[in-house]
Amino acid sequence: MERALTILAAFSPERPQMTLSEISRPTGLPVATAHRLTGTLTRWGALERDERGVYRIGLRLWEVAALAPRGVGLREAAMPFLEDLYEATHQNVQLAVLDGPDVVYLEKISGRSAVNVLTRVGGRWPAPATGVGLALLAHAETEVQERAIAGPLRRFTPRTITSGAELRRALAEVRRTGVAVSDGQVELVALSVAAAIHGPDDTAVAALSVVVPTGGLPAHAYVPAVRAAARGVSRALGAPSVRGAGRG
The missing domain is CATH 1.10.10.10 (Winged helix-like DNA-binding domain superfamily/Winged helix DNA-binding domain)
Structure with a gap:
């Protein structure tokens, strides 16, 4: 075997x-x-x-693979909100889960005019370099965070987080704001805005993001839509912290 x-x-x-x-x-x-x-x-x-x-x-x-509990069920709950986010932005929209030091992408919606990205459904990427990865690490258990901070942290561009101290500060900022921004970490031409999705016990089970071209609208312009989509999926999954909130 x-x-x-x-x-x-x-x-x-x-x-x-x-x-x-x-x-x-x-x-x-x-x-x-x-x-x-x-x-x-x-x-x-x-x-x-x-x-x-x-x-x-x-x-x-x-x-x-479609039978994985973090796969098809999560994807089905997320799809309406991913589609809403895509319609609001017409940029790359992604759904991912944390698996060890990496994120694994479960879904991706792209338009013809969206910025080209390297991610693919079923693909992996080091979590600290991605918006979805930062969103998930920020809400992960302390042990998981400390392993990521200890590294090694792989460099992809001059903007990639490569020091533990920098990653620790970035995760604290995600917890403070509720969103993660990865600006040019994987490719200098792309900026990601992401938020965590919470499950029935309010732990972060996934994250979604929108990936847009750098030099366009600032990251904060996408924050309300990303937050709304993440809240919507969390509510669909039964997260107590968002239960009863309206869609949007």
Whole structure:
């Protein structure tokens, strides 16, 4: 089982499809072993193989992943509010959850005129560099916050938070204002405004964001819409702190 999972883990956005020999190299598996395991994974549907012998991830994994409690149920509750936020901004709108040191994106709505972003549904990104990640870390347990602050903090642009002290200040500011702003941390051309989504026990279970071009409207112009969307999803999930509040 562990070796089969190693094969699945070898696929990435940079390596979305591989031949058998290409699978063998990063996994360290002999070609014969890789052949046997890929055959099993293909029969189950975790992998698909084309007529050239090239493997890619199969749809069966998408079906299984959709059963994750932090996936489909959360996405269904959030979609009406994500759509409202998109209609209000016509920019990139995203939904993400915290998974270890990273955020994983569950949904993304983009328009043709929206700024290009590197994120994708199912993709990961280091939490401290993103608006959704800052929003989630600010409301995470102290142990989770301290691990993030201890680093290492990866640099993507000159504006990326790379010191623990700077991250600590940023998280305190998120708690003070209720929103997170990530300005040019991942790409200099993009600014993210995010807010946490709270679940039935009022803990932060996800975050949503709008990603807009830098040099356009200031971040505070998007804050009311982002806050309203996050409150709406939180209310749909039964968060006590927003129960009874109207949509909007």
